[in-house]
Amino acid sequence: MSKKILVTGGTGFIGSHTVVELQNNGFDVVIVDNLSNSKVEVLDQIEKITGTKPEFECFDLTDRQKTIQFFEKQEKLEAIIHFAASKAVGESVEKPLMYYHNNLNSLMNLMECMQEFDVQNLVFSSSCTVYGQPDQLPVTEQTPRKEAESPYGNTKSICEDIIRDVCKANPQLKGIALRYFNPIGAHESALIGELPLGVPNNLIPFLTQTVAGIRKELSVFGDDYNTPDGSAIRDYIHVVDLAKAHVVAIERLLDNQNKENCEFFNVGTGNGVSVLEIINSFERSTGEKVPHKITGRREGDIEQIYADTAYANQELNWKAESSLDETLLSAWKWQVNLKNF
Numbered sequence: 594m595s596k597k598i599l600v601t602g603g604t605g606f607i608g609s610h611t612v613v614e615l616q617n618n619g620f621d622v623v624i625v626d627n628l629s630n631s632k633v634e635v636l637d638q639i640e641k642i643t644g645t646k647p648e649f650e651c652f653d654l655t656d657r658q659k660t661i662q663f664f665e666k667q668e669k670l671e672a673i674i675h676f677a678a679s680k681a682v683g684e685s686v687e688k689p690l691m692y693y694h695n696n697l698n699s700l701m702n703l704m705e706c707m708q709e710f711d712v713q714n715l716v717f718s719s720s721c722t723v724y725g726q727p728d729q730l731p732v733t734e735q736t737p738r739k740e741a742e743s744p745y746g747n748t749k750s751i752c753e754d755i756i757r758d759v760c761k762a763n764p765q766l767k768g769i770a771l772r773y774f775n776p777i778g779a780h781e782s783a784l785i786g787e788l789p790l791g792v793p794n795n796l797i798p799f800l801t802q803t804v805a806g807i808r809k810e811l812s813v814f815g816d817d818y819n820t821p822d823g824s825a826i827r828d829y830i831h832v833v834d835l836a837k838a839h840v841v842a843i844e845r846l847l848d849n850q851n852k853e854n855c856e857f858f859n860v861g862t863g864n865g866v867s868v869l870e871i872i873n874s875f876e877r878s879t880g881e882k883v884p885h886k887i888t889g890r891r892e893g894d895i896e897q898i899y900a901d902t903a904y905a906n907q908e909l910n911w912k913a914e915s916s917l918d919e920t921l922l923s924a925w926k927w928q929v930n931l932k933n934f
């Protein structure tokens with residue numbers, strides 16, 4: 594009998610890629626998603642890739658009664674991977690209450706049900722945004738978290754504290770928080786990928802939509818940073834490498850290999866790449882030109898961050914494998930294939 598994993602937010606960008614990797618590794622998956630930022634057709638795309646359409650329930654995890662009813666109906670769940678959350682930095686500044694309600698109440702409802710229904714393992718979608726602008730680079734897991742740059746980032750820090758405290762009070766519970774850097778790219782099939790609704794906030798979907806002629810021109814938000822080419826630096830990781838890190842984290846918990854009952858890992862490539870280097874790499878790997886201009890900095894952006902991945906590489910025996918060129922080419926193939934949906 595395959596072990597069953599609940600993936601919340603499983604029709605989203607990182608969630609869908611993680612469901613594929615879980616199924617590829619023999620796990621049975623049930624997805625809960627409220628479809629506020631994803632499409633139900635993603636389930637069919639997952640089935641085309643793996644041959645198995647995941648079990649799916651559509652409801653909002655901030656609804657405590659519906660969440661309890663879901664767990665009452667489920668047979669044994671071995672673990673939960675919790676992606677479902679609001680994640681737009683700018684929107685969180687305008688609507689902080691929505692972000693604190695969505696991101697905190699969904700986690701607390703889940704953890705209450707973990708206790709009530711004896712689900713002992715949780716992998717949480719955290720973010721490097723908890724580090725703010727670090728004083729030292731690359732950032733390790735010991736780098737002190739900083740005052741969040743946004744309510745979104747603050748919800749990630751608070752969620753980490755909730756998981757830590759609940760696992761401490763209930764030793765039968767185990768949690769791993771994966772601190773993502775910048776997930777980009779798409780599955781090699783080009784059947785799933787990043788699908789921002791409306792005008793993209795993030796660099797790569799805006800870039801690929803510009804090259805596809807959907808957007809007029811990419812704005813490079815500032816070239817006056819204290820970096821080699823003046824544009825801001827991030828750690829861009831292929832979403833499939835990131836998805837694989839979730840499978841490894843689940844297996845670590847199921848095999849009781851965790852060293853603490855709440856652990857944190859930086860999930861990045863360890864390479865800092867600037868916006869202008871992204872443009873050059875994209876043009877090199879795809880042969881497409883990226884129409885762009887330099888504009889002023891974006892409010893709230895930090896100058897640079899990239900991961901020290903030694904701890905994750907060693908403890909999880911996991912390492913990001915895709916090159917930047919391969920990753921950007923996969924993003925472009927997904928954008929081109931989107932015309933077929």
Ligand code: WQD
Binds near residue numbers: 680722
């Ligand atoms: C990357 C770089 C921009 C758009 C945020 C969240 C993080 C995660 C990913 C949710 C920056 C520059 C961008 C554009 C540009 N979110 N840029 N022109 O801000 O590093 O991270 O999204 O999980 O938690 O903090 O990602 O892709 O928005 O920006 O020049 O049109 O690209 O200034 O330097 P960011 P991003």
